[in-house]
Amino acid sequence: MPDVSEFDELISTSKSQTASLLKEFEQFVYSNFDNFDLDKDGYLSKEELEAAIFEKNRTVKEVSILNFFLIRLKEIAASYDEGDPDSDSDCISKMDIQAYFSKLQ
Numbered sequence: 001m002p003d004v005s006e007f008d009e010l011i012s013t014s015k016s017q018t019a020s021l022l023k024e025f026e027q028f029v030y031s032n033f034d035n036f037d038l039d040k041d042g043y044l045s046k047e048e049l050e051a052a053i054f055e056k057n058r059t060v061k062e063v064s065i066l067n068f069f070l071i072r073l074k075e076i077a078a079s080y081d082e083g084d085p086d087s088d089s090d091c092i093s094k095m096d097i098q099a100y101f102s103k104l105q
């Protein structure tokens, strides 16, 4: 499992830096969502995030971002109610990403 200490260091920087960092996190996963969603069900699972982390040529920063999502998977997945009680609560939708990051800012 990649090291997350670098992220913890980044998150301890100033608030404005943190805000732009979070924006970057959101945009990175949002814009790559369809690539990460291997089974194209509209949700990112733990397995799909892990697969993305171990893809070739990932930068340290990208791994940090993906780890952020992986560590907070349940929390992020619970951010938006898709209105489907049967939907897998351990998977992240695009709406979850938007809801989660709008709450943080």
Ligand SMILES: [Ca+2]
Binding pocket: 037, 038, 039, 040, 041, 042, 043, 044, 045, 048
């Ligand atoms: Ca999926």
